[in-house]
Amino acid sequence: MFQSAASLRSLKTLLLSAGIICQITATAGQRITASSPPQCSYTVTSIKFGFQIDIKSSTPRDYTINISEEGRSDTGKHITVHQSSQSSSHEIKHLKPCTEYEHYVTYLDGAGEKHCSHPENKTTTTDISKDDIEDVSCIPGHVCYRSDWDVSSLLSTTNVVGCDNKTFCVKPGYNDICSDFTTNFTCPTTSFSLTSIIPVDFLNTNEIHQIVSTKLPAKIETKLPPNCENLSVDYTCWESGRVTEPKLESELEPFTDYSCIGQIKDNNVTIKNTTAVDVRIDCGKANKESSGRTCLVIGLKPFTTYTCEVKPIYKNKKRDAKQTPVTQKTEAGKPDDIKELKTSQPEHNVTAFNGHFESKPQTIPVATLDNGKALTVTDILVVLIIIIIIIIINILSAALVYKICVLIHRKSRNDVKGDVMFESTAIYVNAPESAWRRAS
Structure with missing residues (x-):
């Protein structure tokens, strides 16, 4: 059965007036189907x-x-x-x-x-306003608000916690203490801000950064919120095992374990204590960039590996300076002085030499070929003069001998007669000069 669109509208109106609601497909040419109203x-x-x-x-x-x-x-x-x-x-x-x-x-x-x-x-839903939010105290150290709106998605920060589903809390930063803290709310159609003053009570002692000095006099530096102008810290310390004898920072001694607690004061009125901090001052800590504090160690053997560490003495007790031991090998050193010197061969210089250094010279009197005396420049000149004199004497002696020989030779020739002849078998003839000429 097919009906026109106008007929369908009339049927729907009739059914609605009778208190019956139907689902009708009203497009012309489609079959009408009805479901339970x-x-x-x-x-x-x-x-x-x-x-x-x-x-x-x-x-x-x-x-x-x-x-x-x-x-x-x-x-x-x-x-x-x-x-x-x-x-x-x-x-x-x-x-x-x-x-x-x-x-x-x-x-x-x-x-x-x-x-x-x-x-x-x-x-x-409708817009939100400041009047829809109220301040509440819920979580210590947090700024908390309560609203019947779900405003968690409107906050500009994601660090949101709550006590229940209608309360949301935001934790201010360490530097926000003693200052105004603003929470922004942003909605597609409106936005606004709520501002709260963060009191010093928000200070969490676990968040305080305490720095202990490494030298005397002992000092504990405490980083407090920068906006809290009237805050100060006074430390009291106790030596391990002597809790009944408190000491101030300026009274702390080296090489001693202390536990210190600071009293945080606002305008000189104590408001809370810091967490305990351990203090120990070990004097003489080496600075790798320092050129001072040199220690000379003598009596070591050469070419030997030694492990060295420094242990300071305080109050007649050796203290652990917590230094890393140093391993070093010694080099060649100067030989010791010679105490007993013996020689089996004459020498002018006697010292000990190890290839790197020479010891101090040590001398003893010994009998040598030159009476144990080392030659000096004067001795050398004297020797040279003596040698020259000896040479001159030898030259003069040779000349004198030669002169004597010549004279003897001439005398021999004068003593021999001119007519004396050697036998024919002789090798040499001693004849007068006139005979040499006649023979030639």
Whole structure:
């Protein structure tokens, strides 16, 4: 059976007037199909902190109100209400301000889940204002606010904690103490800020940075919040095992273990104590860049590896300076002085030499070829003069001998007669000069 669009509208109006709600396909040329009419309807009104939902029904039963942010089913709220009369009103609060929500109301019957009718399934919550938020004390060291709005998504910071689902807390920074702390709220349609003064009570002693000096006099440096102008710290220390004898920082001794606690004072009035800090001053800590504090160690053997460490003495007791031992190999040194000197061969210089250094010379009198005396420049000149004299004497002696020989030779020639001849067998002839000439 086919009907025109006008006929379909007339049929729908007739059914609605009879209290019957049908689902009709109204396109011309399509077959009309009808289902069982819904048994309820609802309306949604935006109120402060959320929605008011009014349900109308002819049948008493349980209904489920379903609300979630558009496109985010994980944010959904599912609230079951019982309706005993034909109409009921329900408020759904602690929603996000200026946020669009999807919603629908369902019920169960023998055929399964059914939906109550509503002309529009989306509604936006109202804006938020400063009056919707109040200051509360919830978590120590935090700025806390309470609101019936869900404002967690509106905060400009992500470090948000809470005591319950209506309270949110923000922890100020260490440098925010003794100053104004501002929390910003931003909504698509509005934004505002809330400012709180952070008192010194927000100071957490576990967050105080305490630096112990490494030299005397002992000093513990405490970094306090920069905006707290009237804060100061006085330390009292106790030696390990002597808790009944407190000492000030200036009285601490080296090589002793102490435990110190500081009294934090605001205008000289103690407000709280710091956490305990251990103090120990070990004097003489070496600075690798320092050129001073040289220690000379003697009596070591050459070419030998030694491990050295420094242990200071304080109050006649060796103290552990907590230094890293140093391993070093000695080099060649100057030989010791010669104490017993013996010689089996005459020498002019006698010392000990190890290839690197020479010892101090040591001398003893010994009998040598030159009477144990080392030659000096004068001795060398004397020797040279003697040698020259000897040479001159030898030359003169040779000349004198030669002269004597010549004279003897001449005398021999004069003593021999001119007519004396040697025998024919002789090799040499001693004849007068006149005879040499006649023979030639």
